[in-house]
Amino acid sequence: MRVLIVDDSVVTRAVLTRIVEAIPGHRVVAAVGGIVQATGRLASEAADLILLDINLPGIDGLSGLPDLLAAAPGVRVIVLSGDCADGSPTACHAMSLGAAATLAKPESSPLAGGFAARLEALVERVMRTVPRVTGNAATARSDVFDIIAIGASTGGIHALAPLLAAIPPELDVPILVTQHLPGTFTEYFAQQLTALARRPVDVARDSLRIQRGRLIVAPGDAHIRVVQTSEGAATRLDRAPSISGCMPSVDPMFDSVAQVFGARALAIVLSGMGRDGARGAANIRAAGGVVAVQDQASSVVWGMPGAVAEAGLANTIGTPAQLGAFVARRRRPA
Structure with missing residues (x-):
């Protein structure tokens, strides 16, 4: 050897x-x-x-x-x-x-x-x-996740770049992104994500099918909720006030992903202020899914990922690049 x-x-x-x-x-x-x-x-x-x-x-x-x-x-x-x-x-x-x-x-x-x-x-x-x-x-390993849902706020745009860069384009698991951002910046943000993720990006809308090889970003004026339809999973827009007070909020996205995808879901929480995503992360874990969070050293604000980590809900913690490498390996943590 x-x-x-x-x-x-x-x-x-x-x-x-x-x-x-x-x-x-x-x-x-x-x-x-x-x-x-x-x-x-x-x-x-x-x-x-x-x-x-x-x-x-x-x-x-x-x-x-x-x-x-x-x-x-x-x-x-x-x-x-x-x-x-x-x-x-x-x-x-x-x-x-x-x-x-x-x-x-x-x-x-x-x-x-x-x-x-x-x-x-x-x-x-x-x-x-x-x-x-x-x-x-x-290269013969099968994907262990059917959906990747990413939540972020302050510092999240900076963190998304190395995270998405570490995920190869051939890994075509659909990705959902909720980033706290005003609606006026949504289209520009979607264009940025297209280049970063090296895959087509859609702004979420009612009845938009969730397809492999594509990324869906939440609009600035609505939460993403995932629903099951006769043709597969799709997005639905929800404008009801969230517990966190954020619009869009990460919690509704994580909650609905847990309901539809269960143990086949991966939730990632990146840099951000507050606790948005912590409740949804708990539901992901309760459904058997996996939760990954950005580490404190690389976060601009460790509020959102810190709330998840301190609640004992994180399966893995790392820099954005390390989290992207974890996704690319297509393996659940031990």
Whole structure:
């Protein structure tokens, strides 16, 4: 098994190399100090397993994880960090981004607390139980979501760009967007989204069918509600006052998506002030769907995503680019 080590510490790279090469049938093909060097090596050197640190110069490990997975289809990644205690938010985040496993580094010494034995056991388990993807198997995965509903407010337009850029055009799951925005800007916003999402964009209207490969944005003067018709799901405009006081509001969109799509729904909450979307996110989770929210560090205002995260409703938390990469992998979080 070919192993790539990515860690900014020369000492840790040397220790990890000794541990890995003591495991029968494993060899280190490269040990580098950052994501850019790692992706460069993967362009010319195949790897079956990557041992990845989080605190790296330039691009941090979690931000770079999707790039590593894209550069080496089928590779398995074990994230090593002092922040990766079992069940910690960092460990859960790493797993949601595609890591096969995580392991907490000891704080004092790379070999303290039986770390070598624990890493060796984890490597053997991961390499034994996670199948390698070969040929076109990676592109044969079926979509696990039938709808993606995105809610945003202050800072949301800025967040939408990297999120949508990370979703490939061939992933044709329909997307709904409710962005708090005056009605006078709706048409211009729709034109912006057409370029960002690389797919046709419609402004929601009554009886507009929800179709694969298209994005629908809420108008400035009405909420989007999803209804089931004899010809499939469609949008209906709702101008009733919302609990949040927003027009359009994210909650009615999430509420109706939960009713129609249930466990096949993915809700994403981006930067925004207030709590709009929190009630709807609870309904998405209650229906078996998945909720993803933008992290605090990348949010202009962490009101909306923070309300969802603090209520324990978020299946995954990340930057907009990381959330887009999560969508692109077409896998539900563990």
